[in-house]
Amino acid sequence: MPTQAQKAAPEQNPIVQQKIQRLQELYADAPELGKVALEKGLPDLARELTAATGVQSAGRVGARQGKVSELTGILPIAKGGAKRLRGLLQALEGNFRGADRVGTLHDMRFVFLDNDTRLLFATAYDGEWDAYIDDFVTKIPNSLDLLFCNIEGWPGIHSPSIKDWLVKHQITAEAWYVASPNLTVAETRRLEHVGKAVDEFLEKVG
């Protein structure tokens, strides 16, 4: 139920006022152009702050908006792992059939950090991953071992401690934005299919 405070215009909303005051304090020691940007941007910012809805948790770690969750990890690369992993990723040329099969992965990125000693792995996915960990073990054990054997301390997909290992390396994002929080990968594929069928139909009757 909207409270009086939420209904009020941004400039009269005490929660928004508080947030703006806090930001002004934080930006007091910012470079001059930062301070100017804050002041100039205040009307827009106030509107965004009024609409803030909050982010959910994606289970044990990670953030979720609607049906889409984020997973971010910074993983230590094993000796010789960077060369192997880079070679593997380059050979794949972006064709991740395994990821297609998983059916819940919106995207994945692999970024080498700190002179190839650490890997940033970030992905957006639907729902919860840990409910399906046993399915990964029996269905795509090789794909996962092939990728992650290059990470220091990877216990192997068959290890009973696999969930704990993954959780240990996961860092919950501070902010998480999703344009279509209710569109799962499955729903997106369905809508693509429906859209195409509608176009074909219109071609015929048009």
Added chain:
Amino acid sequence: MSSVNESAGVKLAMSAPTIDLHEIQATVLRQRPAPYFGTHVLLRVDSARSGRAFLRRVIPHVDSASDWWNASDPWLSVGISYAGLEALGLPQDSLQSFPEAFREGMAARARQLGDEGANDPMNWDLPYGKSEIHIGVSAFSGSEEQRRHILGVARAQLEGFSGVSVLAMQDFGAQPGDRNSLGYKDGIDQPAVEGSGADPLPGQGRPIKTGEFILGYPGEGGVLLPMPQPDILGRNGTYVGFRKYQTRVGSFNRFLQAHGRTEEERELLAAKLVGRWRSGAPLVLAPDVDNPALGADPQRNNDFNYSNDARGRQAPSGCHIRRMNPRDAQLTRLTDVNLHRLIRRGTTYGPPYDPNAVSEADDEVPRGAIFLFISAKAMATIEFLQQEWINDGNFMGLGDERDPIIGLQEEGATFTIPRDPVRRRVHGIETFNVLRGGEYFFMPSLSALKWLADAEN
């Protein structure tokens, strides 16, 4: 070795069993008799000594799964909750060796189970949800007379005890024609358990690895699941998710009447919700009209897959049986369907299904089903099913739609029936089975029961 046995009216081709049947409780493998009669007795242990003495007295009447296919005698099964293991004085290190979800108990796992709203533990019947249920004894038999006999045996074990109290007794039994509380023949499709001695029935699929259902054997992942310690306590045991549903028969009948003009249309809609006609005949084999002879034949009534019904034009993708066992249906998520199976013992209670009951008062008549969902990882599997296959539709590409029979429906819920040229979307679906109680039990082996009864702490 190969032979043929008859169990609960079903002819089974047999091979030599390779698991410790004499240790495993009969209910894990033994089907209900047809018809079946029984009682669930829920007990509280007020002193560890009395609890152990009660176990000693009841153990001789707990059947093992040796000759599980032979169900001519009544039998008892015993499950113990985490609170019950505490009450029996199990040592701390042993208590801590049980999985977290089991230790917390079913009511405390409401968030993970999606037991909210009407299904919230706050709305459960007594004595559920209070961590007071310590031991569950279930008596199964093939006649009312035998039920009374075995219950008398169970009651006799309680005579002269001050430290064990009966919290609830719930009689159950098949409705006329072996039907459940919504008028369907049920319990047809069960997973085949590797090593149990029975070859799979037609359509049952390949046997699932023993370790999925019984502790101490490799599961589908090729490894042993963590087992409660010490070894004698865990081995050959399993877990039971005990869930009591009340059936809202009035709502169900009103729904059928609102969306079916004739008796034929209503029965077809009822079949579309489940994926089987009320006779048990599967829609994939009898898409247009019921075939009661097919429904009654255990060699044929489960002998199908979805290879010729990929779009769900016969059995809708979101129907109850296609959700609970998708078989070869294409799913949107990478899933190993053999990892999410449960052995289930459905026990119907209350008056028979009445097709003319349409009032709101009819929804409140105590009538429904208590399920025993049996698996070596019952807690994880029930949570998975509740989250993914029952109270969601994404895995089948059905958006937010939920299981029409056991799902918890939200305002404006729908059920999609694929058809040519365009699908039919039925509105106004409600929660037809409301959860009224539940608990997790550990179902120990016969040796573990004796160990628990004799433990000197």
